[in-house]
Amino acid sequence: MLFFTKNLQFAYPGQAIYHFEDISLNAGDSLLVLGKSGSGKTTLLNLLSGLLTPASGEVVLDGVVVNSLKGVKADRFRGENIGIVFQKPHLLAPLTVRENLQMARHFSKKEGLDLDQLLADLNLSHKANSSVSNLSEGEAQRVSIARALVNKPRLILADEPTSSLDDENAQKVISLLQNQAAKIEAALIIVTHDQRVKDQISNFIQVQTP
Numbered sequence: 001m002l003f004f005t006k007n008l009q010f011a012y013p014g015q016a017i018y019h020f021e022d023i024s025l026n027a028g029d030s031l032l033v034l035g036k037s038g039s040g041k042t043t044l045l046n047l048l049s050g051l052l053t054p055a056s057g058e059v060v061l062d063g064v065v066v067n068s069l070k071g072v073k074a075d076r077f078r079g080e081n082i083g084i085v086f087q088k089p090h091l092l093a094p095l096t097v098r099e100n101l102q103m104a105r106h107f108s109k110k111e112g113l114d115l116d117q118l119l120a121d122l123n124l125s126h127k128a129n130s131s132v133s134n135l136s137e138g139e140a141q142r143v144s145i146a147r148a149l150v151n152k153p154r155l156i157l158a159d160e161p162t163s164s165l166d167d168e169n170a171q172k173v174i175s176l177l178q179n180q181a182a183k184i185e186a187a188l189i190i191v192t193h194d195q196r197v198k199d200q201i202s203n204f205i206q207v208q209t210p
Ligand SMILES: Nc1ncnc2c1ncn2[C@@H]1O[C@H](COP(=O)(O)OP(=O)(O)OP(=O)(O)O)[C@@H](O)[C@H]1O
Pocket: 012, 013, 035, 036, 037, 038, 039, 040, 041, 042, 043, 044
C-alpha cells in the first residue's frame, strides 16, 4: 500500500474530537474527500501532509510515518514527496512560469520531472517565459498543478481545485491530475464540493463534524 491512515484523531484546543475514516491508496488511485463547509476537510488534508499532528493514529506514505517526522525533516519530506494544489494558486508574482517551477524544484534534492515535458503536458509551453501575473485563471491553476508535480511526489493533495473553473476546464483539470498521478505513480486525494468531480471519480470518504 503506497499511502494509508489508521485511526486518525484530532482536536483543536477545547473542541470536539474528529475521528477520521481510514484511507488506503495504491499508486494511481484517486480519492475524493467530501463534506459540508466547516466539517473538517482542510483539517484532514493538513493532517495528511503533516502540517498538523494528530492526537492519535498514523499517516504512512511509502513506508514513512509522516506524523512522526519533525522540523526540517518533516519539511523536506513534504517538499519531496507531497504535492499540494491549493484552492488559489499562490504563485510568486514577480517570477515567470518556468521560474516558479524552478523555485519549487530548488528545495528538493530528489530528481524531479523534466520541466519542458511537464509544461507541454499541461499545455503551458507557450507561457513558460510569461510572468505569472499575466495568466488567465485556468492557466494559473495549471501552473499550480505543475508546481505540485515538479518534484515527482508520491502523494498529490488538491483542495477544491475546480471551484473557480467552468465545466470544460474543471473536467480537464481533474483528468490532468489523474493522468499525471498515474504517470508518476502517485496517489491523488481531492477535496471538493463539486458535483462535476463526483462524476469523474467514484471513490470517496465523507468528513463529518464531530
Ligand atoms: N486553527 C484552528 N483553530 C481552531 N479551530 C479551527 C482552526 N482551523 C479550523 N478550525 C475549525 O475546524 C472546523 C473545520 O475546519 P476546516 O477548515 O477543516 O473545514 P472544511 O471542511 O475544510 O471547510 P470549508 O469547506 O468551508 O473549507 C471549523 O469549525 C473551523 O472553524
